Amino acid sequence: MSGIVIVDQLSDWPVEIPGVDVVTAWDYLTQDEFTRSRRTRIYNLCRSFSYQSTGYYVSLLAGARDHRPLPDITTIQDLKLAESPRVVADEVDELIEKSLSRIGGERYVLNVYFGRSLAKRHERLAAALFNLFPAPLLQAKFSWRGDEWRVDALGPIALGEIPETHHEFMLESALDYFLRKRSPRRTTRDSYRYDMAFLVNEDEKEPPSNPRAIKLFEKAAEDLGFDVEILDKGDYGHVAEFDALFIRETTAVNHHTYRFSRRAAREGLVVVDDPLSILRCSNKVFLAQLMDRHRIPTPKTVLIHPRNLKQAAAELGFPCVLKQPDSAFSKGVIKVDDAAEFRRKAADMLERSDLIVAQAFEPTEYDWRIGVLDGEPLYACRYYMAPKHWQIVKRDSKGSKSEGEHETLDIADVPKPVLNVAVQAARAIGSGLYGVDLKQFGKRVKVIEVNDNPNLDFGVEDLVLKEALYRKVMEFFLRRLESRVREGAR
Structure with a gap:
């Protein structure tokens, strides 16, 4: 994927990057070669992003041309919203306090250049702001309100507003950003059809x-x-x-994995998990x-709230299983043996969620685990219970764990009812990758x-x-991308 820096005047960008x-913004907006090009990264460094300005239209039309603009039009709009300082405070409040704790005055202005700060002590805060609002050049204004630092304003900063003493660092940050993690094989990028990112921790x-x-x-x-x-x-x-994102880190809603997935989907990437x-x-x-709505069989299930505890216990009997709604990997899932427990x-559990699940x-x-990809069985495993335990993973109070044995089977050897129910359940969720x-x-x-x-x-x-397992998953991404290309050509 090629890259283009968009500026109001060529003299605004005095550095050459391989x-x-x-x-210029005007050339990008008006010349046919940029209308026809595909899979291009656009770095919008115009002097203004105000509504219907040239800079605004660069990011707007980049999206229409299937280019990848930074910032995109959604980020530009988000930065204009009155609540953007509140969003920053909610997300990185502790980082703000830590980063600005040594500031002597009551006001501070932080310029962020491609996710970096000239002051090393603010680098983590700069990266966090860039992650929340991905724009090449950002400016955040903070003020001390007696007992804490508050975000007064956050927005893009124009090239012309960057202090002369910051120019060298800004260009260095840009160079680092453009060339980040590029290995020697990147010189043969034309041999690749698509760009894919794996999110890994x-x-x-x-x-x-x-x-x-x-x-x-x-x-x-x-x-x-x-x-x-x-x-x-x-x-x-x-x-x-990128064109595609494959998340290979444990996902959660109130977590960066969801934010990555949400942004990837918004940018038009093929993403798993969506x-x-x-x-x-x-x-x-x-x-x-x-x-329940799809009539897919499950163990008898009751949604628990503070007013139905007695009724639910009588309905399920003992032992039964309680589940925290956001539990994963056998965590937050417990077996209870009597009414008092x-x-x-x-x-x-109800201290953390207004509803929980009992089964x-x-x-x-x-337990069977059937991997389903795009509505079709991919793999099949039997996970046996951990020794002397009722789950496949047993954890002790110190955090150590023991696991049962596992057995991987050919799909052809799995009982039809198991496959049929697994596929029904996965299709009720979506068309991605599920276990x-x-x-x-x-x-x-x-x-x-x-x-x-x-x-x-x-x-x-x-x-x-x-x-072949790994290839089948990657073929899913390829099919989705090529389908989008065909649809775009119609």
């Missing part, structure tokens, strides 16, 4: 894909013509540079209602939950398909 052209203790799996995903993507780059949570501002799937799968209250544990306890030797957990009782099959971010680990889920 692979990045400099074009190398410090995550229980990631959805282990390092060997990530390498195999990367190889499969490159074999299909993708140029792959690994991102972490600090790379939010770079999302728009934001709607994260929202749906991350809440077991929603899943319970969804399965039920009331106590439910009350604790009948139906023990089995193992459906089920219990089987003879010919009866019940859904336990649907995960938007299922494990795809080397040495477990890939034991039958091997490298």
Whole structure:
């Protein structure tokens, strides 16, 4: 994907960057060559983004041309909203206080150049502001209100407003941004059809894909013509540079993974996990209602609130299982054995959520996990219960865990009822990648939950398909991208 810096006058950008052209805003808006070009990154450095100004139209029309503008038109509008300072305060309040704690005066102006600050002590804050509002040049104004720092204003800063003493640092930041993480093979970018980002957290203790799996995903993507780059949570501002995003970090709604997914979807990327799937799968209250509406079998389920505790306990009997709505990986899921424990544990969970889920306890030797991609079965595993435990993972009070055995099967060897129910449950969520957990009782099959971010680990889920598993997932991205290209050509 090529890159273009857009300025009001060519003299506004005195530095040459390999692979990045400099074009005036007027030329970009009026010349046919820019109307016809595709898959182009646009770095909008115009002097004004006011409504219907030249700078405004650069980002607006870049979106219409299937280019990737920074900032995009949504960011420009968000920066104009009166609540943007409040959004900043809510997201990075602690970081603001820490970064500005040594400031002696009552006002402070922070300029952010491509996510960086000239003052090293403000670099984390600068990166956070850029991640919230991805614009090349930002200015934040803070004031001390007696007991804390407040954000008074946040908006783009024009090239002409940058202090002379900052010019060298600003250009250095731009160069670093444009050339970031570029390896020597980037000189052959024309051989790649699409750009793909993997969102990975190398410090995550229980990631959805282990390092060997990530390498195999990367190889499969490159074999299909993708140029792959690994991102972490600090790379939010770079999302728009890609055609596709594959999230291989445990997802949650109040989390940067959801913000990455939401922005990727807004920018038109093919994204797994998509934001709607994260929202749906991350809440077991929603899943319970969804399965009920689609008449998909589950263990007997009751939504618990403070007024129905006694009734629910009588209806389910004991033991039964309580689930925090946003629980994952066996965390926040507990078995209770009597009414007193039920009331106590439910009350604790209701402190964090107005509704929780309770289900009948139906023990089995193992749980099925059926991976479903684009509405079709992808892989099948049996996860056996941990020794002397009722779940596949057993955790102690110190945080250590033990797991049961696993068995990976060919899809052809999975009982039809298991596959049918799994596919129904996944299709009720969407058309992405899901892991459906089920219990089987003879010919009866019940859904336990649907995960938007299922494990795809080397040495477990890939034991039958091997490298074909990784290729099938990458082929999903390719099909979606090529379908969009065909639709755009009509």
